[in-house]
Amino acid sequence: MKKPKIEVIDKNGSFKVLMKNVPVEIANSIRRIILSEVRTLAIHDVFIFKNNSVLNDDTLAHRLGLIPLKTSRKKVKELLDSVDETDYVTIVLNVSARDKFMTVYSKHLKSKDKEVKPVSNDIVIAKLSPGQAIEAELWARVGSGSEHAKWSPVSVAVVRGLPKISLSKDIPADIAKNLVDICPKNVFILEDDKVKISDPLKCTLCMLCEKEYPEYVKVKIDESSSLLYIEPIGHLPIKDIFEDAFEILMKKLYDFVKLLTEVDINVT
Numbered sequence: 001m002k003k004p005k006i007e008v009i010d011k012n013g014s015f016k017v018l019m020k021n022v023p024v025e026i027a028n029s030i031r032r033i034i035l036s037e038v039r040t041l042a043i044h045d046v047f048i049f050k051n052n053s054v055l056n057d058d059t060l061a062h063r064l065g066l067i068p069l070k071t072s073r074k075k076v077k078e079l080l081d082s083v084d085e086t087d088y089v090t091i092v093l094n095v096s097a098r099d100k101f102m103t104v105y106s107k108h109l110k111s112k113d114k115e116v117k118p119v120s121n122d123i124v125i126a127k128l129s130p131g132q133a134i135e136a137e138l139w140a141r142v143g144s145g146s147e148h149a150k151w152s153p154v155s156v157a158v159v160r161g162l163p164k165i166s167l168s169k170d171i172p173a174d175i176a177k178n179l180v181d182i183c184p185k186n187v188f189i190l191e192d193d194k195v196k197i198s199d200p201l202k203c204t205l206c207m208l209c210e211k212e213y214p215e216y217v218k219v220k221i222d223e224s225s226s227l228l229y230i231e232p233i234g235h236l237p238i239k240d241i242f243e244d245a246f247e248i249l250m251k252k253l254y255d256f257v258k259l260l261t262e263v264d265i266n267v268t
């Protein structure tokens, strides 16, 4: 097996991850681990001391639990390795509308740990009328997407083989133009009446081009490399997400190999 190489391409907050020499089966394991096993922080225990807003306590607690928290893998590991009772981060919400209407945002959550904060300041939590107030203490705990989606560090994770597109050399000018027009993802461009491939990673393998002009275009899937498309929510930096996923996968493989050495084979 050749040495794997991973290239992450940032597309305004969503990422195309080109995994060279990583077969689709392995990339899919990484995808599944990212979705459901990478550890992050989320609000899990909510103690409400005062709440006379229109939201009942259960709804308020549920809303708070779904606010994504930004931290680092280092902080998550610190909490996981904690030997005493403080395996959580305390966040305080103390807001009062006094004599005018007020919108409570995620920016009003005050974390007692500077390495933990909401991914955005503008998430609306509640609307308060004059005289209404909320006083609560929230504990953020480590968890993973398999327990609850609030811990999943990504909202989307899709994997597929790499598109491999080949064009014949002698494509007539009119067909070259049609090819550029037919592709819904603008994979082809025209240069001096010749068709060129601009960005093969944009190809969604819809096969329209090959169906229309099979003698000029061939689209194949290279399953020895993979393309992973993910949209992180912001709990962890992208590098931390992958490092945690790799560590979890390595642990699973290690356990599996260990089991293989102990397996009894009975031939009857």
Ligand code: SF4
Residues within 6 Å of the ligand: 165, 182, 183, 184, 185, 186, 187, 202, 203, 204, 205, 206, 207, 208, 209, 210, 219
């Ligand atoms: S398979 Fe579809 S997306 Fe890919 S190059 Fe052909 S037309 Fe474009």
